[in-house]
Amino acid sequence: MKAYYRPIVQTDPSRPDHALTLAGGWAWFSEVEVLSRHEAPQRISALDLPAAMRDRLTAPRADITRLDLSQPQIMGILNVTPDSFSDGGEFQGIQKALRHARDMRDNGADIIDIGGESTRPGAEEVERAREVDRTAPVIKAIREEMRVPISIDTRKQAVAEAAIAAGADLVNDVSGFTFDEASLPYVGQHVLPVCVMHSLGDPTTMQDDPNYEAVLLDIYDFLEQQVEALVAAGVPRDQIMVDPGIGFGKTIAHNLALLKRVSLFHSLGCPILIGVSRKKFIGTLGNAPEPRDRAAGSVALALAAVAQGVQVLRVHDVFETRSALNLWQAVSG
Known part of the structure; x- marks a missing residue:
């Protein structure tokens, strides 16, 4: 029977002597919740963890694209699309995109994530050539002006290749490297840093009655499988981020179940990226029908x-997130 180990994470200043530091970062844990598919959860002392799992949970996460993952990092979203759910059309064109990238950098973004295809529920696939035309010139312009790390948000190998050639550093694939069979071998061959995300189906169908046997464990198993495939292809584990894909083929209940126990994914031995910014369930629970009114709810979940x-927060509202994070860090130490 497979066991899943979720550190019960603390940031309290009163830390027991036997507590373990989580992933070389700012939090600690002294207990672990052991989950399985067929038995009730159990709590054990962190000292009773299997040695290999203890090492995975405590090992400091290596820098990825110059990001210091011993501290929380902010990924600013730059959609160069006409139809993204929150800001479609606002940043199309090199000058608008460059100005927004500059603003996000100045307001505290540690990395900028550039996407040329909307993956909102119901969105249609964009042709590869069009997606390249939207993203590569913007990446080139940003790279020529600033040193900030850049990720390309794409499901397609050809788009990723053009983005890397233009100056991008990391490939962020919302399909978890399952949409384009050429993507995984490409990032492995070129030893590229990646983010592997879970989504159920594609954008056109993913919100049509999504179902799981056990949402937390199902998504863990998928990410574990894809991480192992990436490692086998040549990507070092310490250059892989994992993202459970909040809102991608998930109901509100699924999203909340993942967020309540998101620390489970630390046991993959990879940094975790979370992207909840302005998503529909924040509007539903936070009484904010318009995406632009969801900054407060987005920051709360961040x-x-x-x-x-x-370790990594993917956000639209960089200034608000950085400001809140500075205060949270000051209080939590």
Whole structure:
């Protein structure tokens, strides 16, 4: 029977002597929740962990694209699309995109994530050539002006290759490297840093009655499988981020179940990225029908994720997130 180990994460200043530091970062744990598919959860002392799992949970995470993952990092979203759910059309064109990238950098973004295909529920696939035309010139312009790390948000190998050639550093694949069979071998051959995300189906169908046997464990198993495939292809484990894909083929209940126990994904031995910014369930629960009114709810969930040791926050509202994070860090130490 497979066991899953979730550190019960703390940031309290009163830390027991036997507590373990989580992933070389700002949080600690002294107990672990052991989950399985067929038995009730159990709590054990962190000292009773299997040695290999203890090492995975405590090992400091290596820098990825110059990001210091011993501290929370902010990934600013730059959509160069006409139809993204929150900001479609606002940043199309090199000058608009460059100005927004500059603003995000100045307001505290540690990395900028550039996407040329909307993956909102119901979105249609964009042709590869069009996606390249939207993203590669923007990446080139940003790279020529600033040193900030850049990720390309794409499901397609050809788009990723053009983005890397233009100056991008990391490939962020919302399909978890399952959409384009050429993507995984490409990043392995070129030893590229990646983010592997879970989504159920594709954007056109992913919100049509999504179902799981056990959402937390199902997504863990998928990410574990894809991490192992990436490692086998040549990507070092310490250059892989994992993202459970909040809102991608998930109901509100699924999203909340993942966020409540997101610390489980630390046991993959990889940094965790969370992208909840302005998503529909925040509007539903936070009484904010318009995406632009969801900054407060987005920040609340971002801080909850950081309290569980999540290393990277993918956000639209960079200034608000950085400001809140600075205060959270000052209080939590």
